[in-house]
Amino acid sequence: MAFKRHQINRRVIDDLKNRSTIGMYFYVLVTIAVLTVDGFYKKHISFSICFLSAMFIITFFRISHHYLFNKIDKKAPRLNFMAFFASVFATALTWGVGFAYFMIQPGELSSKIIMLASTVGLNSGGVVAFIPSWRTSALYSVFMLSPAAVTMYVLGIHLSLVVLIVLFILYMTMIAMRGNREYWDALENEHLLKLKSEEIEKISRVDVLTGLYNRRYFDEIFNIRWKTAIRESMLFTIIIADIDHFKLINDTYGHLAGDEYLKKIADVLSGIFQRDTDFITRYGGEEFVFLMQNIDNDSAIALAEKIRFEIGNLMLFHYNHKIHTTISMGISSCIPGLNDKKEDLFRKADNALYQAKNNGRNQVVFCNGDAKS
Numbered sequence: 001m002a003f004k005r006h007q008i009n010r011r012v013i014d015d016l017k018n019r020s021t022i023g024m025y026f027y028v029l030v031t032i033a034v035l036t037v038d039g040f041y042k043k044h045i046s047f048s049i050c051f052l053s054a055m056f057i058i059t060f061f062r063i064s065h066h067y068l069f070n071k072i073d074k075k076a077p078r079l080n081f082m083a084f085f086a087s088v089f090a091t092a093l094t095w096g097v098g099f100a101y102f103m104i105q106p107g108e109l110s111s112k113i114i115m116l117a118s119t120v121g122l123n124s125g126g127v128v129a130f131i132p133s134w135r136t137s138a139l140y141s142v143f144m145l146s147p148a149a150v151t152m153y154v155l156g157i158h159l160s161l162v163v164l165i166v167l168f169i170l171y172m173t174m175i176a177m178r179g180n181r182e183y184w185d186a187l188e189n190e191h192l193l194k195l196k197s198e199e200i201e202k203i204s205r206v207d208v209l210t211g212l213y214n215r216r217y218f219d220e221i222f223n224i225r226w227k228t229a230i231r232e233s234m235l236f237t238i239i240i241a242d243i244d245h246f247k248l249i250n251d252t253y254g255h256l257a258g259d260e261y262l263k264k265i266a267d268v269l270s271g272i273f274q275r276d277t278d279f280i281t282r283y284g285g286e287e288f289v290f291l292m293q294n295i296d297n298d299s300a301i302a303l304a305e306k307i308r309f310e311i312g313n314l315m316l317f318h319y320n321h322k323i324h325t326t327i328s329m330g331i332s333s334c335i336p337g338l339n340d341k342k343e344d345l346f347r348k349a350d351n352a353l354y355q356a357k358n359n360g361r362n363q364v365v366f367c368n369g370d371a372k373s
Contacts, residue, residue, distance in 0.1 A: 003191045005184045010073075012132045013081060020088065020129035021066040023122075024059040027091065030118050031055045034102070040111045044101075051098045058094060062087050088136065092143035095122065100148035104155060119144065120168070127172045132183050137176030141169045207282040209259055210266035218281040218289060225279070225291060226342040229335070237300045237333035238349045239290040241307065244326045244361040246286035257318040262286070265327075268310050272303065297333055297366065304329045304364040312362065326362035328353060333368075 031052055035041040041048035065072075065083060072080045102108070102115040123144050130137040149165040152158045205217035213221070229236040243265065250258040262282075269280050269288065279291040292300060308327055316323040330352025332345050352367040359365070 003188045005188065006133075006180075008081075008133060011187075013084065015132045016088075016130060016136070017066055017069060017084065019132070020126065021062055023125055023129060024062045024091070026125075027055055027095070027122065028059050030122065031098075034111065034115050034118055037111045037114045038108070040102075040108065044105075047098075047101055051094075051101075054094045058087060058091050062091065085136065088130070089139065089143050092126065092140045093147070095119065096144040096147040099144070100151045103148045103158065103161075104151055119148075123168075123172065127176050128179065131176055131179035134173075134176040134180035137180070138169075138173040141172045141176075145169055210262055210282050212266050212269070212288070213279065213281040215281065215283050218279075218283060218291075221279055222291060222342060222346075225293060226336060229293065230338060230340070233335055234293055235295065235333060235335050236345070237292040237295055237297075237331065238345055239292070239300065239304055239329055239331045240283070240346075240349045240353045241288045241290070241304075241327055241329045242353055242357070243286040243311075244328055244357075246325065249323055249325065253318055253321055253323060257316070257321075257323060260318065261316050261323055261325075264314060264316055265311060268314060269307065272307055272310065297331075297368070300331055300333060301364060301366055304331055308362065308364055328356040328361045329364045330354070330356055331364065331366045 035048050035052065065087065069080060069084070072083075099115060099119045102112055105112070123141055126140045126144070127137045130140055145165050145168065149162045153162050205213055207214040226236065228234065243262075246258065246261075249261060265288075266282070269290075273280050273290065275292075277293050281289050281291075283289040292303075295303075308329065311325075311327040314324065330349045332348035332352060334340065334345055336342070336345070348367045352365040355367075356363045356365040
């Protein structure tokens, strides 16, 4: 699956939440700090109450939304995303309005300096936090800094500071874009590493020649499904199949012909076993094992007979030769109990296969009884 850059998916949203929400605690603390400088809140009581209340409300919403995000996402994912981004920009705009109010007050030099320094710090932190979406980073700077810049420009005050704010917004946007590229490069590398890991895991489970599962993975699945059958009192069936006279094919036509014949048999088996719960494995050179759940004995025998019929009609044309043989199968099934062993069921199916071989090959033998017999 191709990697899509700049796609705001759940992974990116989680990164944005985790990187930015923790900073909301600082917004409240910094708000309290700047309002107390030189007793600013005493001289601007109405503004201070409104500003502090707004920051408290937004902080409470952001933190609550962070912990409730997963629950809300199940019912209204689009609304959930919109609420997150709306609260982010509300944070920036609310602080931006407060910053503007500070900067247009006559006097209050200490409060202005502290507010300016706090704004630069919070803005820088926000830009870094929202780097996974550079547009969010850039807009965050604009929402936080532009109210003061526009207000001061309209009033014709602190014009040199207005220029510096504009330059700072441009600089933060460049930082956001560069950080965003690095973030998505890292995410793409992570995606490629995951694909490679999945590919390696798949290769470790699959027989290279036939594309069927290999014996190593069979042992793992056999153990898991046996425990499931015990827990759910489920009928568990195993079929062991062996190609008749396969050694003769290799000796007569060569191993390349034998390999091609095995591939064709694997294709036939894959076409017959259609249920998601059916498990097919190449157990050995010319031996295949099938695990099935919740299939009655008559249906298992009928399925094995279908395999025998299809393989009996299978023909491989190798150069000027027609390669054809048959297959023998042994079946065993049981509803396992806690004291039963999966090895006993496997042994019974293997004994049934041995009996099919001794009886002349090209046949299916079913061995009934519990797994301990």
